[in-house]
Amino acid sequence: MHKRELSERDICTKFITPAIVSAGWDLHSQIREELSFTKGRIIVRGKLHTRGKQKRADYVLYYKSNIPIAVIEAKENNLSVGAGMQQALDYAETLDVPFVFSSNGDAFLMHDRTGLADKVEQELSLESFPSPEELWGRYCKWKGVSTPEAKNTIEMPYYDDGTGRAPRYYQVNAVNRAIESVASGANRILLVMATGTGKTYTAFQIIWRLWKSGTKKRILFLADRNILVDQTKNNDFKPFGAAMTKISKRQIDKSYEIYLSLYQAVTGNDEEKNIYKQFSPDFFDLIVIDECHRGSAAEDSAWREILEYFSSATHIGLTATPKETKDVSSITYFGDPVYSYTLKQGIEDGFLAPYKVIRIDIDKDLQGWRPSSGQVDKRGQVIEDRIYNQRDMDRTLVLEKRTELVAKKITEFLEATDPYAKTIVFCDDIDHAERMRQALVNLNPDRVKENRKYVMRITGDEQEGKAELDNFINPEERYPVIATTSKLMTTGVDAQTCKLVVLDQHIKSMTEFKQMIGRGTRINEDYGKYWFTIMDFKKATELFADEAFDGPPIVIYKPGSGDPPTPPDEPGENGGAGFIGGGTGGHAGGEGFSLGPEGKRAKYYIGDVEVQVVAERVQYYGPEGKLITESLKDYTRKTVRKDYSTLDEFLKRWTSAERKAAVIKELKEHGVLLEALAQEVSKECDAFDLICHVVFDQPALTRRERADLVKKRNYFTKYGEQACKVLEALLEKYADTGIENIDDIKILTLDPFSKMGTASELVSAFGGKPGYIAALHELENQLYA
Template sequence: MTNQDTAGKKFMRETDARILIDRRLREAEWDIENKNQVSTEETSQNGRADYILKDSRGRAIAVIEAKRFSVDPASAKQQALSYAESIDAGFIFLSNGEEIYFWDYKCRPEQKVATFFSQRDLEKIQTLRLEQKPLSVIPIPEKYYKGSEWRTPRPYQKEAMQIMDKAIEGGKRKMLLVMATGTGKTDTIALYLKRLFEAGLANRALFLVDRIDLGVQTKEVFDEILKDYPSKLLYGGKQRDESSIIISTLPTLYSQLSLFTSGYFDVIISDEAHRSIFGIYNSVLSHFDAIRIGMTATPSGYVDRNTYKLFGCWDETEQKGKPTFVYSIRRGVKDGFLAGYDIVQIDTKVSLEGVNFEGEDYSPEDLERKINIPARNEQVVQAYFTEEEKREQKKMRKAIVYAVTKKHAAQLAYYFNQAKPEYKGRFAEVITSDTEDPRGAIRRFKLEEMPTIAVSVGMMDTGIDAPMVENIIMVRPTQSPILYQQMRGRGSRLDSRINKKSFRIYDFAGVTKYFNDESYNPYSEIAKAKAGIPWGTEAKDFIEEDIEVPAGFIQVAETAQENIDVVIKRAYIEIGAEGERIDSDDYQTAWERQVQELAQAEPLVKKVKEGQELSNDESQILADRLNSPKFYFNEANLREAYRYPIGTLNDFIKTALGIQNLPTEEQLYEDRVGELFEAWMIDKQFEPEQAKILRLVKSQYIARRAPIEVSIFNEPIFSALGGLNYVLKVFNDDKLKPILEELNQSVFINS
């Protein structure tokens, strides 16, 4: 190849890069033919600028340094900086047409972004710079107006805001708040958004919610607390809105992402961040160059690694997540901000043998067969009223019933209404996504005397602010710790109007027993303290702010198969007051040897070996004995060693004795796929036949571990359904391929 050929090829590469840059500038609403907006190839004594972007008055506001495809655009920083400073342009873009870096060089390092910023974006940032104040000079309000009354920010809400202030002032732009249900996450973030607006750190915010009804609820809060900053709900098909705060579901925003440049939002809040469909969430959040705040009620030990990374809270050295701020349910109850609870366990003799799993939980279809039995449903209702009649009450207590399926919910509501004929069928109401007006139904349940009981399937486990609920009725079995704490959290809010200080869980499904949860009532705890019994002795709630999911477990669940051995070899356990490190495999071996020895002489271990259940007192005695300086065997260390974050002491004893097996790595992988798949399905709301086909697709992916193509529907497993022609008909022909592509990208590839 001649030098001329080489030069020509280099020239073409630069030309191609500029063609792409021109196109992407147009997409960001720049008129590249208008020299008052964009000029090219301008020179000065400090060099040459490939592009100069100008503000609405024709003044230089940003410089673009263009490089050919083979050159890392970030390598041109110094050259671009010299030129930008010489013409007083405040911002720099570095691009080869494919990648774009945005550098606000007076404030922070360059960041990779998805698009160029629009002229309005750059002018907005420039204006904010002129108005900016330190967060430290913005006072946290002594009171704020909400719900027709003035409220005082709680100490932990102030603490959360102060911690976020410190993080932002230190240059951090990603944060994660872990706050128990009922502690006022939305109020906290509304107050904090106001601080960001007042400090000149934000002009426009995005608030992502799980469901549109939660968006409506959020807007109601914002309209009261942030009345000077208008908020709008973004619906499907609706064009970009210019309000200060946009509230949207993830799928709606994802479908309209091309309407927004990377500089459009200054701060993004993600509510219930633990429910992230990681592939989609990552593409949405990384599209914007914004402060990123995640909020979740999920205990920090159960937030997955992807979520921690998404919000900049994953410690690579220690291989664990470190939330920016944590306020647990235990602290909330102890501090008097959350209601304590009592548990009534009622055995309805249901066997779950043969029930299959989907993700980390039971298959609803299989549960339907086992649970939705008329005689059992009637028994549940009768037992509930029998227990309620033992309590003093002036009127019926509001309750939420968690059912397995919509059919199950309908039958339970029928029996509740039959038991109270005087209310003419209005005593209990089914509230699901199929309800004609679910938001209206929830509003009636919250504000009116009837219905007294709301029967729900998945609709009322997150985000519903219903402090008047005094009873939680669990008829749906679950092995999902996240789902359990969400259901339980619906009763945790205090309500001064009815003098509510505690609530009751009616457990007809063995859920509280599975999670070793027991009544946690602050008044009974105070009574025990007076008697000299340590606080929390019998309250072995599985959700604690200091429970840590073992790094090995998370890593193995999300790492390619060939890397699993490497991860396991790195794992270690810290024991004792001095934090002595022990290899996790050695710790397992020592544990199993110790339990087998104790089984010969220790009555409590012998009792477990013989298949008997330990009482709460016996479990505590054994736990204390095993955690003595001689052994240092405890639930937290065993969970880490076995990489099984929801295991109980009994589980690990049975494993050591060889009478129970913990989940395999394969099962954990299937759980991970199932969790992502179910979250994706919830957002999409497919028709029943479509959902049936997609569940078969999921099972085929787990078996193959390879992306799914349309051709799979020609294979025998789908023949019984009618093959490819039938599947195309169910998905309206042209929608099938995009759905599979999104399923592969958002769920399978990220599992």
């Protein structure tokens, strides 16, 4: 066979792989072929979902098995040497790799991203592929790593537990960037990684490699919740074993090397402060601060006091949401992030769950409500005369029927989807969370009768509710199903199976909004959690349109840079947050509210004001990370036309495909949900007719109609009796179940074919396998004639 007739895989096997191995690369530890490094974006429409195409590199080359330094994209020989370069560059940017190659089996085109080469791109013969040592030397020069100690640090391998678990590509990027920064002498390092992307596991791998290399000998890991410290110690950090301890308020034991601490355990009153002062200021070489946005950045915070005491140590901050206000900036303290991995990237790669948003607008929120002259509330308070709107609901004005309406919409949604889907309802304060709990209990009497913990209020003031937090986040525990809360569950709650996040809280702090959304972003395939729904009653999801939602973290204000701009409102007291929404009435920032007893802001409770939904719409997470309101048909039409601009192009692809299942798979990878489309079109059509009808406005035939048309042509007569029976059965199978099921020759082992004879006997009725395949293709051509 001529070289130009070989497949891409044959080009790899016969030419590219031998050239790489000849250059000194180890086939087993340094060369990884056909490496899929993303999972494929999850695309949701209605109640169904599919996964998009994974990103897969033909080759990724590693130095010392843990540092990716080169990507190679292979192409067939009838294409040019550089035909794969643009695709390879895209992969190289994602994988943080400096050396990029394209090859068609004749030569290599090399692209150097370091900026240190005389020529950015140059062609190399197959015999001239660079060795591992050559590329590693250029890599170290690019990173500014020159000393033996620094090279020893970055060459230290990851922890391997023998199960095959390896860090995801972005975790590799984050770990390597952090370790290279340490090796280069940096002492303040920030990593920004979206909720659900495995920050603690990333921290473990950083600490493991620095510890094992001897670069850092005594390490402190700080977190701000006891449950996070315990989870870290018992799970991701478990391999540290006897070298690790958790700091308590007892006498400090200085014989350990890895210390974990709740920062409240070593700060507070003078006695507690003495705990960390029992360590000398230079005791720790490295301090890793988890969720460093939640206080460590503020100059007067307890965390900063610890960091300043151990100022000679290297400080690495991990956060999903950098704290950026006029007073506090984690970036100002740590410097710009050495690596960022956003929610948008996580969803695009298929590692995080996408969301659909149900926006529900209530009349009194939008139109406002005004009391009659001298009207009193249920407690006998005279209601201040003004117009109350969305800003006031559940903060200044409690309309009990509004609470019942929100609870009703939540209940209806769960009944229509999954009554046992884990649900978090974010309320304005503890009082609101309790009223919401009561409303949900009253609307779900049968569920509550099954188990009184079907609905639980989980807030900081009540021990029984807090005690159920572990059960709520445990996928194996059915109860509680619905948790009403205000602030307690915004952070540090790893709710892998949370499928519904309800926002009935005023939110204008971007940090807080990101944290709430983060409760739903984890995927758990074992429990069928691929995506989640956000039900928004207070316009909170308007923040998705804010560039700050998933843009690069920036410093809003640095001391000495002039007058600070007005920052987003930060959470208020009593569990309230900043305000969102407009309209007449209301007073931003809490100023101007009438005051009740003891100078507290008045809160009015009214039970007889009717409320109703005035608008409800569903929006989906779009390909660009924006919320889109789009019908399934519109989405399908737009998506398919990207690949097939005309009906002729689609017909050509369909008829030329050896197996129609391959075309159907391609459509699904592009997010075309054929099952949902069939439900919407309401006809028993196959994939071909659905696409032709929805995308190209052709009349749609059902599978039965197509099968009957073939029968009328009576073309089977040219085959023998046994072959005729097989083709007739295939036609019936198509009418019942679709084209992809008759595509596979294995169908001959199933009923009704197995009753006609063995598969080999049935194939022999067509003169052998080639004859059977030819007859099947003719049948398919007849179906789509």
